[in-house]
Structures are given as C-alpha cells and as structure tokens.
Amino acid sequence: MVDETTRNPYDEIDDEGGEQQELYEHFRIDVDKGQGLVRIDKFITSKLESISRSRVQSAADAGNILVNGNAVKSSYKVKPLDSISIVMAYPPREIEIIPQDIPINIVYEDDDVVVVNKEAGMVVHPGHGNYTDTLVNALMYHLRDVPLFKSGDVRPGLVHRIDKNTSGILVIAKTEFAMNHLARQFFDRTTKRRYVALVWGDMEEDEGTVDAHIGRSPRDRMKMHVFPEGDDGKHAITHWKVLERLGYVTVVECRLETGRTHQIRVHMEYIRHPIFNDDRYGGDSIVKGTTFTKYKQFIQNCFSICPRHALHAKSLGFVHPTTGKEMFFESDIPNDMVQVIERWKTYTAARFSEE
Structure with missing residues (x-):
C-alpha cells in the first residue's frame, strides 16, 4: 500500500508560494x-x-x-x-525555463549549495503563466554550467520557498544529492528559520506559540485558513517573540517549526495581529489606532513606504549536505521595513510626550 502522507501538491494557492513551504x-x-x-x-x-x-x-x-x-x-x-x-x-517537470541575467544577492555559494537574500517583489519559481523574471530564471543563468540547472526542471534545486512579497534568506541545492539531503532536513524540522514581522496591535504577552492547523479557505480559494479544531488542514506551529513595542504595532520575531503556505501571515491574522500592510490577511487597513485624519495619513504614508506585507525571512540554519557542518545565514531587515519601523518609533515617542 502506498500512502502519500505529506505530499505537497503542485496546484499551489498562487504564484507567491508560501513562507518556507517545503518542496x-x-x-x-x-x-x-x-x-x-x-x-x-x-x-x-x-x-x-x-x-x-x-x-x-x-x-x-x-x-x-x-x-x-x-x-x-x-x-x-x-x-x-x-x-x-x-x-x-519534487520530480522534474519538463518545461522550457528561460535563463535571465537578473541581479540576485548571493550571500554564499560552494559546489553544493547557494544561499540567496531574495528581494521583496520577486517570485521564487515560475508557475501559473508567470515564467519569466523569477528567482529560478535568474539562477538558471547564474548556474548555467551546473547540470541540475540544465534538467528542464521548473524548480531546479528548490526545497523551500518564500512569498513573492516576503524578503529574505533561501537556500538552493546545486546537486541532486544536496537537494535530497536538504529536503530531509526540512521534513525532519531540523532547519532553523526565523522571520521578523511588523504586526498590528500590542501583543498581550512577550512571547507565545500558535499551534493551529492551516488549510485552503473554504470561502476564498486564494487564501489559507486556520482550522482551530484540527479536523482539516495540516499541522502548523509558529513561535513568536516580541522584539519591540511601538504602541499600535509590534515588531516580532517568528520561528517556524512547520512550513505551510502563508503560515506566519495566517497565524498572525488568527491571533488578531495581522501583518502590517498584508492585503490578503487584513493588514492593509487601520486595525489599531485613532480616527484622526492626521493618523490616517500617517498610516497611508507608511503603506506607501512599504507597499507589501512587512515580513522578512531574517535567518536560516541548516547542516551542509557534504561537510556536515552547521551553516547559519542572517540578513539585514530591508530598508522599506526599517523606514516604517523608524516612523513608528517617532510617532510613538511624540504620542507619549503629548500624554
């Protein structure tokens, strides 16, 4: 008897993929x-x-x-x-992927792996009619002499991914052995993955855990949804910790145990702290704050500075497939998020000085 117990389907929710969803x-x-x-x-x-x-x-x-x-x-x-x-x-899919000379931020590379700091706005892999300007197109050019990237696979070397509008660290395998070795680590949950997010509201506690199943929303097929009773969806665990409180918003660190589609975004919405400017999960309107026109304009200015959900895959740790050494990579929070956080610091300081 064959049981495909944790197989990830190819019909993803959209071309954005999911926060560190395993492939x-x-x-x-x-x-x-x-x-x-x-x-x-x-x-x-x-x-x-x-x-x-x-x-x-x-x-x-x-x-x-x-x-x-x-x-x-x-x-x-x-x-x-x-x-x-x-x-x-995942098995190869025969499809023509066009190598493109697109700038990518490679933070580490050897014969087995390449680690990339992906910018927000770049789709990780081709799909759903979007077969150009993705990270894979860029890698197909950069790694054009690597056999794995000549295979015709739509996702050569990918064992996890992050959303189009999420920035941060990704590891890509350069060999079949490395790809299988890394896939096992993601499956066994031994990788170390941390995100930084700006979320709406002042968290009641300094840290916590969201343990709630995630599956496709029964009302909107383009969204994921929490199933509190655990009867549907897949098991998902997100640990969070407050880094900085800024009045109506909070900077948090999220540590993933599992890698479900849109996991952090869905879990934060579920605990009523949606990610700032997340247009899919309720963060792109004023969730907390005042009704003053000046405040509304402040929020719109912040949305303009960071025109995407404020989520960054800050670090990733894994065991090197060949050497067996523990590898750890960290990236700076991108400028759009930094600017918004600084604006919130200024706003909060002014608000409390008035009080």
Whole structure:
C-alpha cells in the first residue's frame, strides 16, 4: 500500500508560494506479506509513478529511504511486511525555463549549495503563466554550467520557498544529492528559520506559540485558513517573540517549526495581529489606532513606504549536505521595513510626550 502522507501538491494557492513551504514529497509503502526479495530501488520505482530509478538511488544516498525506521542503501532487498518511508525532492517537470541575467544577492555559494537574500517583489519559481523574471530564471543563468540547472526542471534545486512579497534568506541545492539531503532536513524540522514581522496591535504577552492547523479557505480559494479544531488542514506551529513595542504595532520575531503556505501571515491574522500592510490577511487597513485624519495619513504614508506585507525571512540554519557542518545565514531587515519601523518609533515617542 502506498500512502502519500505529506505530499505537497503542485496546484499551489498562487504564484507567491508560501513562507518556507517545503518542496518535497513524502511516501510510505507497507510491503505485502507475499512480497519476494527485490532491490528497494527497483521495488520503489515499480510502485511510484513518474519516479526514475536514479532519483530513488539519489534519495537513498542522502539517507532519505528508511525501512522500519532505519536508513538503507539502494541495494537493500525488500522483505515481506517491511515499512518503507521515502522523502524526495519534487520530480522534474519538463518545461522550457528561460535563463535571465537578473541581479540576485548571493550571500554564499560552494559546489553544493547557494544561499540567496531574495528581494521583496520577486517570485521564487515560475508557475501559473508567470515564467519569466523569477528567482529560478535568474539562477538558471547564474548556474548555467551546473547540470541540475540544465534538467528542464521548473524548480531546479528548490526545497523551500518564500512569498513573492516576503524578503529574505533561501537556500538552493546545486546537486541532486544536496537537494535530497536538504529536503530531509526540512521534513525532519531540523532547519532553523526565523522571520521578523511588523504586526498590528500590542501583543498581550512577550512571547507565545500558535499551534493551529492551516488549510485552503473554504470561502476564498486564494487564501489559507486556520482550522482551530484540527479536523482539516495540516499541522502548523509558529513561535513568536516580541522584539519591540511601538504602541499600535509590534515588531516580532517568528520561528517556524512547520512550513505551510502563508503560515506566519495566517497565524498572525488568527491571533488578531495581522501583518502590517498584508492585503490578503487584513493588514492593509487601520486595525489599531485613532480616527484622526492626521493618523490616517500617517498610516497611508507608511503603506506607501512599504507597499507589501512587512515580513522578512531574517535567518536560516541548516547542516551542509557534504561537510556536515552547521551553516547559519542572517540578513539585514530591508530598508522599506526599517523606514516604517523608524516612523513608528517617532510617532510613538511624540504620542507619549503629548500624554
């Protein structure tokens, strides 16, 4: 029996993707009691559609095929009643992706991985009729001599992603082995991912955790939605901590355990602290504050300075696929968010001095 327990579908919510949503597939296969001995790479290839034997072997090399909880090589002989678990990066999709000489901020690169600090406004990967000016188009040009980026895959090397209008750190694999190795880390939740967000309202506590399932909204297919009872959607956990209180808004750090589509944005809306200027989840209107015209103009000015949701993927930590070393990368908060935060500091200081 094949169980696609945590497979991410290709029909994403939109071209923005999701905050650090993982781009891998997870399968579980329970072997029949009458199964004869056969190599596991051959067995898996016969059970799963559109997966080549070489991809299975690459997954095994990265330690991503487990039998009864233990990693096995591709030469392992499947036995009756074995329980097989497989984590693999998404399969290639045959489509022509145009390499484009687009400037990207590469903060680290070696033979196995490249780490990018993505600007807000750039879509991570092509899709839904948007096949140019994405991060993948830029990488296809920059890494044009790397075999993985000649494969015709619409998402070469991607194992996670962030929204179009979210800025920050992404890691991209340059080899099939690195891609599988990183996919496993995201699946096992061993990566360290931190965001900085400006949210509406003054948080009641200094820190907290949102543990609430997320799934596609039943009312609006372009949005995600929290299912409090946990009967629908997928398990999602976001830890948050206050960095700075600015009266009607708060600067928070969010630490992800899971990587669901729009996770931070949905969870912040759920706890009634939507992200500042988030047009999809209720942050693009005045949520907290006064009714004075001067205040309304102040907010509109802030929206103009930061014309996107104020969310930045500040840091990412992972284990290097080849060296086994812990890697950690951090990026500065972008200028649009910095300017808005500074304006809020000035406004708050003036407000309290009047009081």
